[in-house]
Amino acid sequence: MKIWLIDATTYRRSLSPLQIENKRLYFRIKNYVKNHIVGPHEPPGQKCYSAGVLRIATILRHNGYDTEYIPLAEIDKMIENSERGALPDIVGFGAVTPTVPVCAHYSSLLKSSKNGIRIVLGGAHAHFASKTTMAKYPVFDEIVPDCDMVAAAKIIQSRPKDLSNPPLYIDYKILPEPLHNYCVNLFTSSGCKYHCGHCQDGLAVYNEYALDGGLSEVLVYLKPKTTIHYCDSVLGGSEKRAVEVCKKISSIKHNMLLSCDLRSEFISSELVENLVNAGFVELRMGLLSTDRHVLNNINRGGNPDKILETIKLIRKISKIYISIYITIGLPGSTTDAVDQLIRLVKHLLEKRYVDEVKCNLYVPYPNDDNTTSPIGVHIQNEDWTKYDRQSYPVYGLSKLTSDDIWNAFQKIEGEINISWDKAYELSRSGKIPDTCYPEYIISCYKL
Numbered sequence: 001m002k003i004w005l006i007d008a009t010t011y012r013r014s015l016s017p018l019q020i021e022n023k024r025l026y027f028r029i030k031n032y033v034k035n036h037i038v039g040p041h042e043p044p045g046q047k048c049y050s051a052g053v054l055r056i057a058t059i060l061r062h063n064g065y066d067t068e069y070i071p072l073a074e075i076d077k078m079i080e081n082s083e084r085g086a087l088p089d090i091v092g093f094g095a096v097t098p099t100v101p102v103c104a105h106y107s108s109l110l111k112s113s114k115n116g117i118r119i120v121l122g123g124a125h126a127h128f129a130s131k132t133t134m135a136k137y138p139v140f141d142e143i144v145p146d147c148d149m150v151a152a153a154k155i156i157q158s159r160p161k162d163l164s165n166p167p168l169y170i171d172y173k174i175l176p177e178p179l180h181n182y183c184v185n186l187f188t189s190s191g192c193k194y195h196c197g198h199c200q201d202g203l204a205v206y207n208e209y210a211l212d213g214g215l216s217e218v219l220v221y222l223k224p225k226t227t228i229h230y231c232d233s234v235l236g237g238s239e240k241r242a243v244e245v246c247k248k249i250s251s252i253k254h255n256m257l258l259s260c261d262l263r264s265e266f267i268s269s270e271l272v273e274n275l276v277n278a279g280f281v282e283l284r285m286g287l288l289s290t291d292r293h294v295l296n297n298i299n300r301g302g303n304p305d306k307i308l309e310t311i312k313l314i315r316k317i318s319k320i321y322i323s324i325y326i327t328i329g330l331p332g333s334t335t336d337a338v339d340q341l342i343r344l345v346k347h348l349l350e351k352r353y354v355d356e357v358k359c360n361l362y363v364p365y366p367n368d369d370n371t372t373s374p375i376g377v378h379i380q381n382e383d384w385t386k387y388d389r390q391s392y393p394v395y396g397l398s399k400l401t402s403d404d405i406w407n408a409f410q411k412i413e414g415e416i417n418i419s420w421d422k423a424y425e426l427s428r429s430g431k432i433p434d435t436c437y438p439e440y441i442i443s444c445y446k447l
């Protein structure tokens with residue numbers, strides 16, 4: 001039995017000329033600031049992989065199944081180069097919302113090229129919009145759940161208890177290129193327990209994995225001072241477990257530079273000290289809105305002032321690189337709320353309270369259970385390829401049209417660059433590097 005697992009979790013986005021200009025400047029400034037704050041380091045590779053798809057490939061190979069891991073960008077070549085008889089018997093796609101229609105297209109092509117191919121779809125989208133997806137794309141034979149052993153068993157129509165657990169959590173040799181060419185992501189949990197109304201992470205099943213996220217296994221492939229990101233929605237899954245994760249990582253001699261995401265409400269001096277001891281050099285936090293009405297509307301609660309106190313605390317006791325990310329167009333947003341956010345972000349950058357601000361658009365991803373969808377969102381486009389955090393909004397809000405949201409997004413991207421540049425006087429002193437910081441995300445844009 002031959003199996004192809006297609007990693008369709010990343011894709012290339014088309015950007016407008018203004019966005020291209022803004023992104024180029026952003027990554028040039030980042031090149032300077034990241035090196036200035038973090039010091040010399042091996043930057044992340046420009047390719048990415050889904051650890052979930054690789055984990056399933058690891059389980060299937062370990063259990064004797066002829067399984068190939070294929071990035072979505074390679075599928076045309078694979079189909080072209082395969083004789084009819086060499087095509088697989090089973091194809092599993094790991095997809096995100098914008099790639100589901102693309103996977104459906106290749107599924108039809110594969111089914112018309114070889115009779116009896118079984119095609120399954122997995123990933124967070126498939127989990128929280130399974131009924132909607134099957135109704136829209138009946139070409140998929142089955143949706144597989146978001147849990148590695150169960151998903152692996154479903155792919156081969158077996159039972160999890162018939163599969164044995166591989167000794168390695170992930171076998172990185174399955175990747176087509178050496179691990180150091182990729183942006184290395186590890187995780188100690190998946191899904192998120194906090195269920196904020198705007199965020200798909202809260203809809204995924206919550207699972208816990210090894211406390212070090214498999215750090216020891218990647219060390220043999222990487223040079224010292226490589227940047228590694230822990231991609232848990234919230235490091236460790238909870239405040240208490242974040243400390244346990246740090247303690248576990250501190251016991252490993254790794255010499256890597258780590259980053260993670262955390263909720264600002266969790267952060268205490270104890271946690272910051274643990275993060276520093278574990279080798280974390282970058283901390284990312286969401287600054288969703290300064291407007292309590294917006295926060296309540298998305299079930300986020302919390303005090304908007306808390307993040308500012310947290311930032312000051314981190315600055316006082318550490319040299320950690322602080323990234324915050326903001327989301328434009330959240331349900332309940334108004335022009336005033338957006339303007340307030342822009343003013344705050346400019347202040348934080350100009351005074352160097354934070355080292356980086358990432359900006360995304362809110363996307364109301366499809367979801368079978370409409371009762372959990374935020375209120376006041378009016379979907380205007382059912383084409384899932386457009387459900388992307390950097391593309392023109394597929395929705396409008398009660399008080400903001402899609403044009404208003406899009407204009408605010410483009411404006412804030414420009415303002416971030418101006419304030420960031422000003423903070424370091426880069427243009428004035430001619431210090432902006434010519435090259436962009438080689439973050440994996442650059443490869444996802446058509447620059």
Ligand code: SF4
Nearest residue numbers: 192194196199202233
């Ligand atoms: S916004 Fe953050 S805390 Fe809330 S569900 Fe998403 S990942 Fe979890």
